[in-house]
Amino acid sequence: MTQVKLLFVVLVVGAASMAIVTPHDIDLTSWLHGKKSQEFVDLMSESMFELERFGGGDLIVWYSVICVLLYLCSSLIDYDCSSRRIMSGLQTKLLVRPGVADWLRRNRLRLEFLVVSIFCCSTLMVKLLKWTMARPRPKKYFWGTRPFYEWWEVGPYFLDEGTYRASFPSGHTASAITLMGLVYVLWFSFENNRRRRLGTALFLFTTVFVLAMATARIMTKAHWPTDVTFSIFGGWVLIHLLFFYGLRVSGGSAGLAGGSTELTPPPPFRGIRICWYLCLFCLAVVGLFLGLKHFLHDRWPWLIISSIGSLPLLFYAAVKCYGEGLFRADA
Missing domain, CATH: 1.10.287 (Helix Hairpins)
Structure with a gap:
């Protein structure tokens, strides 16, 4: 499937999903809340960073940390560190391991894409829409403190009422869909069939994980079904655009060099x-x-x-x- 056809499919499925879910926001939220499993909700919401057990969100935190650290190392090996003693020492430790330095350099564009896509999906898209749309959360509606707002309507919150009260979109679900970035790297930036099969396995895991996170957020009345649906497909479209057009990981002068899977490293x-x-x-x-x-x-x-x-x-x-x-x- 070509990149244009894949984008078309994601857009169509996403638009259809939003159209189907939108009229049933309240009913679906009430139904899923009535089916709530506290153990399942705790598993998806708890965090070892809050001195709790390992939770679903921790997977994305560690994934993000690893991607950022690898990207910083890949940039450091080609950076002029002559006037920075600490950075120069770290650079030397990387360069004395030629295999590691070569792997980091060859995969810098892939790592750059992962870092930028994580930041765009989990932070920029979420904050931008939360602060502008200001949609009240379901619990506010069911408590009777706020009226219901559709996902396309601008909500009632103002700056003096806080900036993190908004429901649309779901930050947890948007963070979970960032794993799709790694799926794209395995699917489209390697010619190795083994890596593509690994990408397919990761796609299946990502689908289950994202749906589980989305369901948990609705069960707790933290989000409406349209919040999580938009986060899934909005994040997916953003990842697709960054991969093929924004950073051109699969083509262009910064992409596949000479038709092979060797990627031209971008500037550090x-x-x-x-x-x-x-x-x-x-x-x-x-x-x-x-x-x-x-x-x-x-x-x-x-x-x-x-x-x-x-x-x-x-x-x-x-x-x-x-x-x-x-x-x-x-x-």
Whole structure:
């Protein structure tokens, strides 16, 4: 299946799923809450970082940490560390192991993609939509403290009411779908059939894991079914776009070199810079939206200044991302 056909399938299935689930948000949430298994919910929600047992979210935390550390090491081996003693020492320890250094260099683009996709799905997409859409959580509706809002409606929360109250989309589910990035790496950046079979196995595991996380979030009335459905397919589309078009892991001058599975290493630490500029871009979008929201609702109308100030930041971040080669055909 080509990359365009796969994207079309994901978009169609995602849109159909949202269309099917949307009219039944309240009923499905009530039904799943009534079927709640406390042991299952605890398994998916507990965390060893909160002095509890190993939970479902910890898998994504460790996956993210490993990807970031490997990417930093892969960038360090080609970075000029002459004026930085600590970094120079770490670089020397990596370079004296030629096999390790060669593996890190050859896989830098893959690792960069994993780091950027994790950051975009689990942080940027979630925060951007939570802060702008401000949809109340199901428990607020069932407690009678907030009315029901559809997923496309802008909710009632303002800045003075906190920025993490919103329901749409699900951060836990969006974090879980980041495993799909590794599936793409195994499926589309290697010619080795063994790695592709491993990617298929990981895809099946990711599907079960993501559905389990999504179900647990609905059972606790932390999210509506549309919240988790959007997180799954929205995150998947974002990963697909970053892989094939944003960072061009499977093609382009920074992709497959000479038709082999050898990838041309990008500049050291480029992924960190891209994440930073994307963060500025999303902050500009949030500032633009929140300024207009408060102004239109006649609450803190002076925040319209943030909308005006966000425009140059939006332009600056977009230019910087493009300059780093993000979504640039000749990168």
